[in-house]
Amino acid sequence: VDTKRPGTYKVTYTFTDEAKKTxxxxxxxxxxxxxxxxxxxxxxxLYVTSKSKMTKGFAVKNATxxxxxRKLAAKYIRVKYQKLKKNTYxxxxxxxxxxxxxxxxxxxxxxxxxxxxxxIKNNAEYEASADTVVNQNYCRAIIKKVSxxxxxxxxxxxxxxxxxxxxxxxxxxxxxxxxxxxxTAKYTVYINKxxxxxxxxxxx
Numbered sequence: 198v199d200t201k202r203p204g205t206y207k208v209t210y211t212f213t214d215e216a217k218k219t220x221x222x223x224x225x226x227x228x229x230x231x232x233x234x235x236x237x238x239x240x241x242x243l244y245v246t247s248k249s250k251m252t253k254g255f256a257v258k259n260a261t262x263x264x265x266x267r268k269l270a271a272k273y274i275r276v277k278y279q280k281l282k283k284n285t286y287x288x289x290x291x292x293x294x295x296x297x298x299x300x301x302x303x304x305x306x307x308x309x310x311x312x313x314x315x316x317i318k319n320n321a322e323y324e325a326s327a328d329t330v331v332n333q334n335y336c337r338a339i340i341k342k343v344s345x346x347x348x349x350x351x352x353x354x355x356x357x358x359x360x361x362x363x364x365x366x367x368x369x370x371x372x373x374x375x376x377x378x379x380x381t382a383k384y385t386v387y388i389n390k391x392x393x394x395x396x397x398x399x400x401x
Contacts, residue, residue, distance in 0.1 A: 203228050203297050235264040235273075235292035237301040243288065244347060244378035246309045251278050251286065260301075262292050269294060278305065308347045308378040314355060316341030317372065319384045324391045327366075331388055333357055336370045339386075348376035366390040 209223045239261040245251055256276040262269045273294040279287045284307040292299045317339055325331060336357050343350040358371040368388040375381040 203295075232294060232296040233265050234297045235262055235269050235294065235299040237262050237290050237292055237299050240290070240301055240303045242303055243305045244308050244376070245305065246307070246378050246380060248307060251288075251305060256288055256290065260290055262290065262299075264292075264294055264296065284308070306347050306378070308376060308380060310346050311380040311382040312343055312345040312348070312350055312374050312376050314340055314343050314372055314374060314382055314384055317384055317386050319386075321386050323386055323388045325388055327390050329390060331359070331368050331390065333359060336372075336388070340372070343374055345376045347378070350374060350376065362387070 206226045206228065207223060208226050209221055211219060211221050213219045237260060239259075241259065243255075243259055245255070253271070253274075253276050257271055257274060262274055264273075269292055273292060275291040277289045277291070279289070281287055281304075286305040286307075287302050288305045289300060289302045323339070325335075329335065336359055337352060337355065340352045340355060343352055343355060355372050355374045358373075360369050361367070362369050366389060368390075370386050370388060372384040372386070373381060
């Protein structure tokens, strides 16, 4: 009987006398909790770039586990990763300290592919008419969509860094967007203002 783990334990007593006659008696012993059941909160679906990052430390960092309002020490927390299918796992948190067991599960996805920004090409040159105002809105309008294999992303999630180059009328725009696993897509394009080209036209 583990007196530090609440639950019902089945115990069998065996007695043998001098005549080698044996008597057995089985009883149930209930161990009650000395402390309140821990609470596991703030959990969420997790994304990693490789299986090697699926550690206990990673799991505990992405959850709040408390007992009677105080943070529960990691030694009282167990985690289990169970493979469900390719690149998909179930992470189960188990917390117990002289209490009843608390459990909670979340999904974990292995994602090592960066998002894709459609509508622009890395290191491409674009031409715009001389009266075009080249700003964040103009650069964002070039993007058609942003896609990823696991994370839902929008065009508005793309960060754009815009700067003028040493050449008059030539701008450098750096587009960057990351998924929940931390994979980042980065594209650099150049925009040249020309008086005889329709705004937004790409140089082929």
